[in-house]
Every structure is written in structure tokens, then in C-alpha cells.
Amino acid sequence: MQSANWIDDLKIRASYGTSGNDRIDRYAAQGLYSLGRNYEGQSGINYTQLANLLLQWEQNSTLDLGLEFSLFKGGLSGEIGYYKRGAQDILFDKPLSRLTGFNTIPTNLASMDNYGIEVLLNGNPVRTANFNWNVSFNITSNNNKIRKMTQEQVIDGTKRWTVGEDRYQWYLREYAGVDPADGRPMWYQDEVVDGKPTGKKITTKNWSSATRYEGFGSALPKFTGGFNNSFTYKQFDLDIRTYYSLGAKIYDNLYANLMHSGGSVGKQLATDIYGQWKNPGDVTDIPRFVINNTDLGNNESTRFLFNGSFMRVKNISLGYSLNPDLLKTLQLSNLRIYFMAENPFTFAAHKGMDPEVEITGLANNDIPNVKTFTFGINVGF
DSSP states (O other), X not given: OTTOTTEEEEEEEEEEEEEEXXXXXXXXXXOEEEEOOOBTTBOOEEEXXXXXXXOOOEEEEEEEEEEEEEETTTTEEEEEEEEEEEEESOEEEEEOXXXXXXXXXXXXXXXXXXXXXXXXXXXXXXXXXXXXXXXXXXXXXXXXXXXXXXXXXXXXXXXXEOTTSOTTBBXXXXXXXXXXXXXXXXXXXXXXXXXXXXEXXXXXXXXXXXXXXOOSOBSSOSEXXXXXXXXXXXXXXXXXXXXXXXXXXXXXXXXXXXXXXXXSTTSOOOGGGGGOOOSTTOOOSSOOOOTTOOSOTTSSSGGGEEEOOEEEEEEEEEEEEOOHHHHHHHTOSEEEEEEEEEEEEEEESSOSSOSOOOXXXXXXXXXXXXXXXXXXXXXXX
């Protein structure tokens, strides 16, 4: 290695740790009763919580392996790493049949892993007396896999937990478009003959009868990262920071609410509603508009599932620092004039909702990231 004078520094790192998660109520494992349920003048108690004496803490583990390096006299540095974050005995409120008298019971449902590769590169492509350019790029791959479960499957809203699958994979009814004959929305369902599935799909206009499927992608991005640039030229400085997310599927429930096709009289509509079916033979993917519509065309389905990939310029900062000679004349230690823009630009595959959503992939009426523009002066005496 002594002959490799282009290598400044090499470092191997490795770490592993475990921790417990006790995010459960103090008496969550015990069967509980409540007083005060009096009836006909008689004192009464009722059963308010089912017992689960096997309930235990969730266990989390973290593995981190990496290589850190610096090359070409600091001209290029960075790190390459592998991470794996495991969770065993995940705490989950398991849904129950209402016939039991309870909605859920706390359980240790499953074990799963989150893992991926992380790459960070820092460079200094140009370095002169008056001009300097620093650049940084990072990318992280994201994977999720359920390793073990205490039951075959669990339906969790728009997701389904099954062994070997991604916990964030979408589980939805598949939209089949609009019937050109009458303008009603259609979905797919499994064809069943003599009580047995044939393996084929047929269409239905009854949303409740449609089959829920997987294979539509995951709310978990395949890759996330950033790309940052910093420039200085004499007394001027410019800093640009960006963030990107690739490969996720997001569900635009805000858009779905605006595409009710007359089902919610008095509520506003998206302008896309103008592309609706109007006459027999019309070919469109937007169902007919009917006052007090009961077609359920905007119910949960792949109709409102979109590519969630995006890149956002998170921050741009441009500044000018006063020349040291002028600072002495003005008897100041520093004076910097700057302009800053936060979230000025977003480039998204799907236009509409803010693509930077929670890991669930749902908008949930969240306030979107706002654009902020700031002008200021920093003065030091």
C-alpha cells in the first residue's frame, strides 16, 4: 500500500447492537375489567381487554458494515456501507372479529428486516485561488422483507403482511377502466367456476365484489439520496442542495376525493372530471358524472396509484461577503448579504399531491412543503 500514494486514508468500520421496544401499555398483556357498568340499579363490571400472557417486548437489531476512504489528497472521499435493521416480535394490534366483542388484541405479530447499500461520495473538482467547487452525492437502496409471522396474513389497510413479501407493498382492487356502453367504472375480480378460481380475471361493476391483488409496487422507495453543490468565487458563495426518491408508488387520496363524479354533491371537483364519459361509445378512464352517484368510482383502487419518484431542490443559498479591507474601514468583523430559497423546485413523475409523503405512501391531508424565499444581512461587530 505504500506505493499507492494516491490513497490518503482507508478505514473499515463494523458495528452491531440490539435494543428493546416497550411501546405497550403497562397492563397490555393482562385481561382487564371496568367498573361502573351498572344496570337496573345493580352494580356491574365488563370485560374491556383480552389477555395475551405471551406478549413481550419487541427486539430491534442493527448491523452496519462500511468502508471509508479518502483519495487524491482529499480530492475524492466517501464511504460505502451495508446496513441491516432487524425487528423481532413486532408489536401490532391484531384485528379481531367484532363477534368477540373486541376490535383488536396486542400481539407480537412478525419479524422483518430493512436492509440496503449506502454510498456517499465527496469531491473537490476545482480548487484555485479564487474559485472552489465542492460536490457531494449520496444514494441509499431500501429493501424490506417479512421473515416470520404468527399467522398466514394480516390486512393492514391498503397493505397486506405475508412472509417473504415487502411490508409496504400495495394491496388494492385493480381498476379496469370505464365501460364504453354505460360509463360505469369497472374493476377486476377472480373468475370462479363451480366454487373454484380458474386463474383468470373478469371485470365487475361492483366495487365490493372486486378482488384485491398485490404486485402494484411498494410505498417504500427503491432508492433515496441527495446531490449537493457548493461554489465560492472571491466573496460570492452559492450552495444548492437537492433530495431525490425513486421507485415508490404513492396513493393520491386527495385527488380521489376530488374525482367523486357527483357522489358528494356540493364538494369541489378536479378539472380532470371534464374528461368523463358522456355518450355510449366514449373511450375514457373517467366514469360518468351523475348527481348522487353511487358507482363508487373513486373508492380505493389502482386508479389513484401513481409513480412517486421525484427530485426536489431543497435549498438554494446565494451570498456575498464584504471584502476584508472594507470591513476594516467600516469597523466590522463580517458583513454578508444573502438570498435563500427553500423548496423552490420539485420535479415529480405525478403532478398534484406533494410526493414527499409518509412511508405509508398516503397523503393523509398533510400540509405540503411550502416554498420560502428569504433575503437577509448578517452583520458582526
